Amino acid sequence: ARPEAARPAAACPVTGPEPALFGWEFATDPYPAYAWLRENAPVHRTTLPSGVDAWLVTRYDDARQALADQRLSKDPARHAAATAARGKTGIPGEQRAGLFAHLLNIDPPDHTRLRRLVSRAFTPRRVEAFRPRVQELTDRLIDGFAARGTADLIHEFAFPLPIYAICDMLGVPAEDQDDFRDWAGMMIRHSRPGERAAPRGGVARAVKRIRAYLEELIHRKRAEAAGDDLISGLIRASDHGEQLTEAEAAAMAFILLFAGFETTVNLIGNGVNALLRHPDQLALLRAGLARGDERLLATAVEELLRFDGPVELATWRFATEPLTIGGTRVPAGDPVLVVLGGADRDPRRFTDPDTLDLTRQDNPHLGFGHGIHYCLGAPLARLEGQRALATLLTRLPDLRCAVAPEELRWRGGLIMRGLRELPVAFTP
Numbered sequence: 001a002r003p004e005a006a007r008p009a010a011a012c013p014v015t016g017p018e019p020a021l022f023g024w025e026f027a028t029d030p031y032p033a034y035a036w037l038r039e040n041a042p043v044h045r046t047t048l049p050s051g052v053d054a055w056l057v058t059r060y061d062d063a064r065q066a067l068a069d070q071r072l073s074k075d076p077a078r079h080a081a082a083t084a085a086r087g088k089t090g091i092p093g094e095q096r097a098g099l100f101a102h103l104l105n106i107d108p109p110d111h112t113r114l115r116r117l118v119s120r121a122f123t124p125r126r127v128e129a130f131r132p133r134v135q136e137l138t139d140r141l142i143d144g145f146a147a148r149g150t151a152d153l154i155h156e157f158a159f160p161l162p163i164y165a166i167c168d169m170l171g172v173p174a175e176d177q178d179d180f181r182d183w184a185g186m187m188i189r190h191s192r193p194g195e196r197a198a199p200r201g202g203v204a205r206a207v208k209r210i211r212a213y214l215e216e217l218i219h220r221k222r223a224e225a226a227g228d229d230l231i232s233g234l235i236r237a238s239d240h241g242e243q244l245t246e247a248e249a250a251a252m253a254f255i256l257l258f259a260g261f262e263t264t265v266n267l268i269g270n271g272v273n274a275l276l277r278h279p280d281q282l283a284l285l286r287a288g289l290a291r292g293d294e295r296l297l298a299t300a301v302e303e304l305l306r307f308d309g310p311v312e313l314a315t316w317r318f319a320t321e322p323l324t325i326g327g328t329r330v331p332a333g334d335p336v337l338v339v340l341g342g343a344d345r346d347p348r349r350f351t352d353p354d355t356l357d358l359t360r361q362d363n364p365h366l367g368f369g370h371g372i373h374y375c376l377g378a379p380l381a382r383l384e385g386q387r388a389l390a391t392l393l394t395r396l397p398d399l400r401c402a403v404a405p406e407e408l409r410w411r412g413g414l415i416m417r418g419l420r421e422l423p424v425a426f427t428p
């Protein structure tokens with residue numbers, strides 16, 4: 001039983017013509033299109049904006065199964081070779097070299113070896129020990145705008161928090177962290193206000209600088225040998241006598257920086273937005289926090305991940321052999337995109353899936369993925385999400401959105417779902 005009736009979201013129509021995918025309306029609210037797909041074409045072949053044909057998997061059971069299916073490869077090099085052999089072109093922009101030779105682009109057995117090594121250094125214990133630092137960062141960022149009465153929560157809070165947090169954890173010196181903030185901004189093409197679009201070639205230049213920086217940092221930390229930061233931990237980690245090479249350590253640091261960056265920006269942005277649009281749920285969370293009771297925080301963050309999660313589509317996979325997903329035959333070589341945002345609103349798995357219910361207990365959402373590529377940073381993301389929400393709502397008790405929902409602009413993109421800005425107001 002729910003203590004307070006949650007406001008049901010607008011029912012998603014599942015009849016009528018196929019909705020337009022990937023346009024402006026879709027970026028603003030993709031859930032009606034996902035509902036249509038789940039009911040009418042649960043494993044659906046479509047042409048992506050890049051011109052690539054891919055399968056979209058939108059039902060929960062199919063999605064979970066596909067995420068765990070090792071016949072679906074994550075290695076762009078294997079994909080490129082397979083598509084070239086069929087006289088076709090592979091996924092544009094995907095590569096597996098240098099910093100991109102990371103966990104999300106690698107299949108077993110290499111993936112198993114790398115994941116085991118990183119898991120020895122990036123432990124839940126290390127994340128827990130980092131709790132006071134996350135709290136300190138959260139408070140410092142709120143101090144920056146608390147006296148003003150207004151803020152853009154994306155640029156002033158959600159954006160800097162994860163990048164400073166992961167830089168700190170990795171052991172990037174404080175004086176260099178703003179470079180990462182700039183490079184990260186370049187990479188997601190929205191950085192500080194006024195610098196909306198990355199200049200041409202900017203992303204490639206940013207990757208080159210990050211690579212040079214990380215290689216130098218790893219080299220230095222290897223020489224120092226005694227650090228207790230995560231990069232030093234990665235360098236020292238060993239398993240049956242095996243260790244990461246410097247190139248592998250650089251790719252690992254890169255994926256930790258960037259897999260944990262835009263995702264966490266969107267957890268905070270989408271999460272605060274969803275709360276501000278559901279006053280009854282916001283009141284429930286606030287009431288607990290005002291009593292010093294943080295018990296609802298954990299289920300709240302899980303529900304926000306399910307309801308409007310940061311990752312809409314899991315990263316690329318492609319069929320290494322013909323296979324059947326949800327009764328549909330997928331030919332060898334075809335790209336498959338698992339729609340986490342569709343699966344997590346599937347009424348076959350979730351009661352009242354379009355309702356935000358912070359007390360939801362039965363919530364095995366796919367927001368962090370599933371299977372061997374399950375999010376390595378989930379404990380850190382949960383910690384940041386929980387501290388961000390608790391601190392914002394406690395320190396700014398009348399926090400409210402400063403614009404109407406239709407004025408919010410969502411960043412278009414295939415994998416991520418997030419806001420460009422979130423203007424808020426509160427009593428200073």
Ligand code: HEM
Binds near residue numbers: 103166366369
């Ligand atoms: C993988 C979501 C934060 C590091 C994944 C995957 C998802 C995900 C869905 C699987 C992708 C796939 O199978 O295609 C999220 C969300 C986050 C978050 C929603 C924040 C709310 C973080 C953080 C870090 C991180 C903070 C690290 C600091 C990784 C890594 C992988 C991964 C390294 C690849 C794991 C592998 O391939 O074995 N994440 N993530 N993530 N995530 Fe996260």
